[in-house]
Amino acid sequence: MQVPKQEKAVHVAHLLDYLWYGRTDTALTYLRREVQAKNPQQLAALGTYLEKHRAEIIDYGRRQRAGKPIGSGRMEKGVDQVIGARQKHKGMSWSPTGSKALGILKVVELTRWKPAGISDGARAPV
DSSP states (O other): OOOOHHHHHHHHHHHHHHHHTTOHHHHHHHHHHHOOOSOHHHHHHHHHHHHHTGGGOOOHHHHHHTTOOOOOHHHHHHHIIIIIHHHOSTTOOOOHHHHHHHHHHHHHHHHTOOOTTOOTTOOOOO
16 A cells, blocks of 8 residues: 555655654554554564653653754764763674663763762772
């Protein structure tokens, strides 16, 4: 079934609007009731993705009205500068697990975070 470009554009506009405001349930209902795709597998994959990530889809409209940043560019740049710089030395290679561990250690160091029950000068159990 061929969906006209204009109809597809209307569906995309509705879905983006719902998702911009964190209305994942409304977007899922719209997908199920209103959209007939030429590729049902892709439509099902989109529905599955939205269901799986429902709790992670935030209300960007509310964040924007509150003056909060809505992009991750600054955060990604910071991670690249702090973690990436540490890992990019000649002859080094990092596993995903090692890279994640380094990231956690850098957060602990930069925020001076201590687990509950650890006082200044005390060593954490190894």
